[in-house]
Amino acid sequence: PVILKLVEVIKGDETSDEVANLVIELAKKIGKEPVLVKKDSPGFIVNRILGAIIHEAIWSLERGEHTIEEIDAATRFKADMPMGIFELMDDIGIDVVYHMMKAMKERGVKFEIPKSFEELFNSGNLGVKTGKGYYTYPKPGKYVKPSLSPKQGMGVNIIKLLAPAINEAARLLENGVASLEDIDKAIKLGLNFPYGIFEIADTFGLDAVVNALNELKNERGFELYEATTVLVNMVNEKKLGRKTGKGFYEYEVYEKSFETIKIRYEPPIAWLILNRPDKLNAMTIKMLDEIEEALKTLDSDEQVRAVIIMGEGKAFCAGADVKDFEGMTGTDAFKYSRKIQGVFERIEELTKPVIAAVHGYALGGGLELAMACDLIIATRSALIGQPVINLGIIPGAGATQKLSRIIGSKKAKELIFLGEMIPAEEGERLGLINKVVLDNELELEARKMALKIASKPPLSLMVAKYVINYGKDVAEKVGKIIEALGFGLVRSTEDATEGIKAFLEKKKPRFKGK
Secondary structure, X not given: OOOOOEXXXXXXXXXXXXXXXXXXXXXXXXXXXXXXXXXXXXXXXXXXXXXHHHHHHHHHHHOOOOOHHHHHHHHHHHOOOOOOHHHXXXXXXHHHHHHHHHHHHHOOOOOOOOHHHHHHHHHOXXXXXXXXXXXXXXXXXXXXXXXXXXXXXXXXXXXXXXXXXXXXXXXXXXXXXXXXXXXXXXXXXXXXXXXXXXXXXXXXXXXHHHHHHHHHHXXXXXXXXXXXXXXXXXXXXXXXXXXXXXXXXXOOOEEEEOOOEEEEEEOOEEEEEEOOHHHOOOEOHHHHHHHHHHHHHHHHOXXXXXXXXXXXXXXXXXXXXXXXXXXXXXXXXHHHHHHHHHHHHHHHHOOOOEEEEEOOEEEOHHHHHHHXXXXXXXXXXXXXXXXXXXXXXXXXXXHHHHHHHHHOHHHHHHHHHHOOEEEHHHHHHHOOOOEEEOHHHHXXXXXXXXXXXXXXXXXXXXXXXHHHHHHOOOOHHHHXXXXXXXXXXXHOOHHHHHHHHHHHOOOOOOOOOO
């Protein structure tokens, strides 16, 4: 191939190791990246796995579960693929994809061709080359990238969409077709994925992958969705991926438990988990003290580059434990308010980005805790609000100030005066929440965002956070001076030199926080 770096070297039944090695060395000499396919298996690596993604996409469309645009938005923005799957099929050619899928089916892969895909092929609308396929183009051969937004793909369960591809990759591994490393390398080079398919599986959680396959099998009835032995065994052995420290790859994962919270370390990220599930993680003085202690620990840990705060059980945090208010004098209440404000300010001052992962309820102090974080991801079913007016009090952990700055004083007054809860999607529309996700994707999306942030230069992240946090409340001209000073500061770092050099050399930068 002229463009692709990947070369799949396929061994036939009578191909000697010597010949295979000669071809591998030849590929390297001409500047290619070879992977060894140890058996002549249908679709080899890339087309087999791509075929499984295509199969699920066209069946989801066939069943009316999602539109073309919804699926493509999900593959582009949730899976970080360079193109939507229907966009890619149009680019490859519907006829090429059709014959590829049919050939693999004839050779034993359990693909089923839906009626709508067969009809599209027979219509002669073959994609970009004919001017029409799943999308319509200005003229034959004239490709224009479809305009899609992340919001369009929000309702698509990305785990279900990619689970069949993960299953096929596991089947290739199970049948000795290729090594784990070569399969992931092939996917990154051949499909331009940012991660290998097994890396994606580990991030999803292998239990979630198997559950998705079981759901698909019940819904569609296809043998293709029968989870491979390797996946089932790994789930039974609790080798679930990143969250357990071992999946297809190994990760450093460990926990530190307190009385009311716990920290789960997954370098380069960490989770600060509120752990009073029976009380919907209502905050007590003890919890505030432990949060403050945990923040100090995380701030000084050089292995941790991003922090996620979430709640155990059915809620993020239902607010302060009202029992703590009993017997409080006015002076006591003032001191309590200043204490909780101080703890939340510690989050704002943390030298690392902090993400709130919200599910269930984020009410009163729970919403104020989330607002102290740099970013908020919430589930579609989450409810947020400031109901403390119903207790005869007002917010005491910063809501009167933060809400008015984020959503405007009129809307802030509405939330505080009425004391009603609003859905997460309304919070997103107001600019209070960064991203709303499906209920079963919260941990996945929070982890993905944290890992992306953790790949950025730590010192630049810290300075950017401080410039935004402390520059927003001063005159714009003063804020610009603060920004310029921050710009000068980070340009003096080794990471800035590395980033600029890598950009000019078209390489991936390796930031060290220096």
